[in-house]
Amino acid sequence: MKKYPRMSLSLTDEIVEELKALSKASGASVSSIVVDIITPALPSLIETRKMLCSMKSGDFDAAKSSIDSLVKITNDMTNELNEAVKGIDKKGSQDD
Numbered sequence: 216m217k218k219y220p221r222m223s224l225s226l227t228d229e230i231v232e233e234l235k236a237l238s239k240a241s242g243a244s245v246s247s248i249v250v251d252i253i254t255p256a257l258p259s260l261i262e263t264r265k266m267l268c269s270m271k272s273g274d275f276d277a278a279k280s281s282i283d284s285l286v287k288i289t290n291d292m293t294n295e296l297n298e299a300v301k302g303i304d305k306k307g308s309q310d311d
Contacts, residue, residue, distance in 0.1 A: 219246075255292070258288050259289070263281070265277070265281045266281035266282060
């Protein structure tokens with residue numbers, strides 16, 4: 216398993232409990248679950264950073280461009296989730 220830089224996070228009790236439960240159910244480490252959850256969000260994190268930096272510097276055109284990119288990323292992720300759910304629904308109906 217690849218070693219990543221370590222980081223300390225403060226999380227709510229609810230998040231910690233859910234991560235532990237998911238780890239127990241899946242057999243994956245909590246760290247790998249967090250990486251798996253955050254990695255798909257990386258494009259959104261990058262665009263959010265760009266947007267904030269643009270706004271801070273007064274470049275509102277660049278900030279709007281980042282917002283447009285965030286909307287596209289969100290729409291693409293929603294479409295992917297909808298396709299995944301359709302696949303699950305089809306599999307479930309075949310099992311009946």
